[in-house]
Amino acid sequence: xxxxxxxxxxxxxxxxxxxxxxxxxxxxxxxxxxxxxxxxxxxxxxxxxxxxxxxxxxxxxxxxxxxxxxxxxxxxxxxxxxxxxxxxxxxxxxxxxxxxxxxxxxxxxxxxxxxx
Amino acid sequence: xxxxxxxxxxxxxxxxxxxxxxxxxxxxxxxxxxxxxxxxxxxxxxxxxxxxxxxxxxxxxxxxxxxxxxxxxxxxxxxxxxxxxxxxxxxxxxxxxxxxxxxxxxxxxxxxx
Numbered sequence: 001x002x003x004x005x006x007x008x009x010x011x012x013x014x015x016x017x018x019x020x021x022x023x024x025x026x027x028x029x030x031x032x033x034x035x036x037x038x039x040x041x042x043x044x045x046x047x048x049x050x051x052x053x054x055x056x057x058x059x060x061x062x063x064x065x066x067x068x069x070x071x072x073x074x075x076x077x078x079x080x081x082x083x084x085x086x087x088x089x090x091x092x093x094x095x096x097x098x099x100x101x102x103x104x105x106x107x108x109x110x111x112x113x114x115x116x
Numbered sequence: 117x118x119x120x121x122x123x124x125x126x127x128x129x130x131x132x133x134x135x136x137x138x139x140x141x142x143x144x145x146x147x148x149x150x151x152x153x154x155x156x157x158x159x160x161x162x163x164x165x166x167x168x169x170x171x172x173x174x175x176x177x178x179x180x181x182x183x184x185x186x187x188x189x190x191x192x193x194x195x196x197x198x199x200x201x202x203x204x205x206x207x208x209x210x211x212x213x214x215x216x217x218x219x220x221x222x223x224x225x226x227x228x229x
Binding site: 006009031033035041042043045048058090092094102103104105106107108109110112 | 148150152154157158159160161162165167204206208210215216217219221222224
């Protein structure tokens with residue numbers, strides 16, 4: 001059972017609306033990530049955070065913004081949704097590894113956003 | 117910079133046949149490599165990972181992968197495909213800085229009865 005939760009699972013919204021996609025994890029992970037998955041299934045990192053009050057832009061430019069006020073919560077906001085924002089958004093977190101190691105991500109189930 | 121190439125965006129096998137999904141990577145540092153599976157309308161689930169040590173790693177659902185440094189490959193195999201294996205599979209490599217993962221473009225596996 002996943003310990004990282006995304007809501008809503010599906011969202012259909014009109015152009016120009018402000019939306020917030022929620023992501024929460026109960027594992028106490030410091031590091032969290034947002035990926036955008038386009039219709040061709042490729043994943044692109046759009047935001048990441050290595051702890052509270054720390055956020056960075058990812059490899060793919062995005063008009064969305066994120067915040068990290070609490071360790072467990074990493075919401076993504078679109079101030080004015082457009083059809084080009086239609087995509088699946090995946091949230092993930094990672095645990096610290098021993099001696100600088102890394103064990104990979106735990107993913108949420110995703111939010112499928114459609115802007116009409 | 118790290119990158120991942122998955123050869124074959126679609127692979128189709130018969131039930132009971134060998135599954136082979138190919139992944140090649142480039143990395144300027146010793147890589148951490150991962151395979152994830154994604155079922156329709158779901159997030160990604162970790163199948164297996166290579167960090168250090170034994171180059172043949174076993175994962176869930178009977179899958180395994182072998183890290184071959186000389187070939188810069190990390191191919192995913194399963195001896196006998198099951199209908200429930202039909203899904204999208206992603207190979208990923210850890211970037212040299214921080215803990216960001218770079219993903220391949222995915223391979224969709226279809227299993228024929």
